[in-house]
Amino acid sequence: MEVGQLQKSFVDYTASLFREGFLDGQFSQLQQLQDESNPDFVVEVVSLFFEDSDKLLNDLTRALDQQNIDFKKVDAHVHQLKGSSSSIGAQRVKNACVAFRNFCEEQNVEACLRCLHQVKQEYLLVKSKLETLFTLEQQIITAGGAIPMME
Amino acid sequence: MVMAAAESQFHVLAVDDSIIDRKLIERLLKTSSYRAVTTVDSGSKALEFLGLLGEEDHGNPNQPCICTNHSQEVAVNLVITDYCMPGMTGYDLLKRIKESSSLRNIPVVIMSSENVPSRISRCLQEGAEEFFLKPVRLSDLNKLKTHMMKSKCKNHQMPENLEDPERPEESTATSSPSAETSEFQSPQSQPQLKQQQQQQQSQANNSNNNKRKAVEEGPSPDRARPRYSNDLTVVSN
Numbered sequence: 519m520e521v522g523q524l525q526k527s528f529v530d531y532t533a534s535l536f537r538e539g540f541l542d543g544q545f546s547q548l549q550q551l552q553d554e555s556n557p558d559f560v561v562e563v564v565s566l567f568f569e570d571s572d573k574l575l576n577d578l579t580r581a582l583d584q585q586n587i588d589f590k591k592v593d594a595h596v597h598q599l600k601g602s603s604s605s606i607g608a609q610r611v612k613n614a615c616v617a618f619r620n621f622c623e624e625q626n627v628e629a630c631l632r633c634l635h636q637v638k639q640e641y642l643l644v645k646s647k648l649e650t651l652f653t654l655e656q657q658i659i660t661a662g663g664a665i666p667m668m669e
Numbered sequence: 670m671v672m673a674a675a676e677s678q679f680h681v682l683a684v685d686d687s688i689i690d691r692k693l694i695e696r697l698l699k700t701s702s703y704r705a706v707t708t709v710d711s712g713s714k715a716l717e718f719l720g721l722l723g724e725e726d727h728g729n730p731n732q733p734c735i736c737t738n739h740s741q742e743v744a745v746n747l748v749i750t751d752y753c754m755p756g757m758t759g760y761d762l763l764k765r766i767k768e769s770s771s772l773r774n775i776p777v778v779i780m781s782s783e784n785v786p787s788r789i790s791r792c793l794q795e796g797a798e799e800f801f802l803k804p805v806r807l808s809d810l811n812k813l814k815t816h817m818m819k820s821k822c823k824n825h826q827m828p829e830n831l832e833d834p835e836r837p838e839e840s841t842a843t844s845s846p847s848a849e850t851s852e853f854q855s856p857q858s859q860p861q862l863k864q865q866q867q868q869q870q871s872q873a874n875n876s877n878n879n880k881r882k883a884v885e886e887g888p889s890p891d892r893a894r895p896r897y898s899n900d901l902t903v904v905s906n
Contacts, residue, residue, distance in 0.1 A: 551700055602687055605687070
């Protein structure tokens with residue numbers, strides 16, 4: 519594919535991610551912090567987010583699988599995930615965490631399990647979409663083009 | 670602007686238990702031209718870096734400090750810390766710094782993902798320079814710069830055009846030209862800046878007790894966020 523087409527795909531895809539609420543303004547902030555001296559900033563931060571989230575989701579699964587659930591612990595994990603998703607602009611993950619925390623407070627096991635499922639879904643979705651986005655970027659660069667700045 | 674030049678000689682210590690947020694704040698600070706940035710993941714590591722751990726602080730700054738890494742003075746010009754951290758919270762860290770005779774003049778900024786008015790007032794009353802809601806943005810740091818410059822100016826009662834590029838403070842204040850972020854960095858002493866800070870801090874403390882309006886905030890709309898700062902107004906973005 520030629521550069522122009524790739525760039526258009528990139529722009530359209532990015533716009534859809536914002537439109538569909540997967541990403542919010544914080545993600546744009548990250549993009550703005552990237553420059554020639556830090557060309558991989560966004561990928562680096564997002565990769566940290568993936569690693570951190572994978573671990574948190576495992577911890578959450580384990581914590582909710584206990585006989586006697588420690589809701590404080592569960593809440594602490596969700597709080598962390600809420601924070602990191604908010605920091606990278608993963609809006610839907612963040613919102614799912616907000617709902618999750620409410621049920622932690624109520625100590626509602628069933629609801630918490632549903633929330634965990636929801637958070638995982640949203641996380642996997644945004645992860646896949648971001649990976650697609652990064653692949654597109656890479657293709658543009660390989661084809662010798664520049665990544666369009668989104669406003 | 671000369672004040673901005675002085676600011677960019679600042680060594681900032683950022684404290685956050687989240688690796689994502691540490692990376693973010695480091696980049697924000699560097700983009701905001703703070704040259705030297707050190708990040709640590711806990712309040713106790715922050716105190717260690719500042720030379721406080723192991724020190725019996727009863728107001729004697731000359732007491733030898735039993736630090737594992739450094740026995741030299743670490744000159745930190747600004748501490749920016751997360752509030753919610755396991756073990757020592759950002760508030761605890763703030764208190765320790767403000768209770769220390771050697772460190773109390775270092776401006777401390779608190780960050781939090783939660784908009785809890787009582788938390789915010791408590792921090793500001795304890796002497797925090799500013800309180801940022803997370804995620805922190807470049808505009809927050811820019812406002813911080815402006816605010817800190819203003820405090821400096823007020824303290825020195827500078828006429829607006831006193832921006833002499835040959836001012837000794839700026840030229841002697843050094844920092845590593847290729848600013849590297851690391852867990853611990855080699856310290857430098859910057860007595861002139863410290864002095865400025867003392868004046869700045871006492872000024873800040875005077876205006877610190879003023880009302881900070883707590884603003885109720887729902888799920889954050891993208892742009893409109895309250896800011897809390899020492900200039901007494903809640904500024905919307």
